[in-house]
């Protein structure tokens with residue numbers, strides 16, 4: 001054989017029986033079949049064996065099965081990000097003529113998809129008050145196929161009565177999907193509360209270090225699995241095995257990080273409650289958060305992201321100066337990593353409420369909470385000493 005041909009021989013030389021403690025990173029699109037009769041292109045590789053890298057590698061399916069085990073799901077699909085998870089759920093449950101419901105407090109790009117792609121495909125997605133509870137029954141129509149929930153909601157942190165919404169939805173045969181990113185799939189037990197589909201942006205707590213984008217879609221039963229699988233294949237939601245490897249590493253410290261972040265975040269939030277310039281702190285474990293009692297009833301803990309609202313006496317400019325004066329908190333989107341972050345959403349839209357650029361969303365990281373409080377303190381001083 002020519003040396004160039006030898007270079008391309010994929011047959012392994014080294015013994016592959018290396019039982020590493022860490023999950024290996026399996027890169028690859030093509031899988032070698034043993035003979036012509038074995039060739040297949042089946043997406044359900046967990047049951048039918050490997051066929052093609054697009055439907056998962058041993059690395060991504062290891063992550064999928066760990067997420068499924070953690071959430072006590074029937075099965076989990078790993079997708080390129082939280083937003084891809086949202087898209088997969090919409091496409092699995094909505095077709096032209098469907099009606100779906102989404103809370104006002106849902107993650108912004110979810111609502112954008114409702115008003116964008118979904119509307120263009122003749123799917124009507126109606127926004128609803130996240131605090132509606134059992135009242136959701138009045139919004140369910142003959143053609144309602146999907147109810148989104150997200151608890152606590154993005155930025156305004158509204159905690160939803162998931163059991164009441166699930167009961168109303170299931171009485172009419174409607175699927176309930178939950179964006180369970182805040183709870184990292186563990187602080188709220190989606191499937192014990194009878195949710196049908198639970199998604200996460202693994203980008204946040206599971207990744208935990210702001211260096212990957214990944215999502216998961218977990219299903220309660222075989223029916224949801226069969227609704228999801230073909231759509232997952234058609235959308236081609238392949239993920240990088242390197243990113244999955246980082247998520248698998250993140251899972252190992254999730255317990256430690258969540259425990260530390262809960263305590264540190266409560267320390268910071270409780271300090272803010274007493275501050276003169278602040279009207280309200282929206283943290284699920286504090287009574288000022290909408291749905292606090294529901295959080296007490298349904299959750300086993302709180303996480304690192306929350307918001308606070310400046311009093312009306314603080315101008316939008318002062319709120320901006322506050323943000324720009326922070327030294328340890330960095331200004332940035334996303335959350336769940338090791339670094340403290342702050343952000344203002346100037347165009348936050350909630351019916352009947354005008355936050356007028358005075359709502360600040362914080363993510364507490366792993367810095368010492370005393371330093372974080374000192375940072376907030378000096379930024380308040382800098383902002384409030386400026387003219388309105």
Ligand SMILES: *Cc1c(COP(=O)(O)O)cnc(C)c1O
Pocket residue numbers: 080081082083084107150154179181182201202203204213214215334
């Ligand atoms: C960040 C986030 C998403 C989207 O996740 P990406 O991985 O960034 O696409 C979805 N839902 C919630 C609640 C989020 O915070």
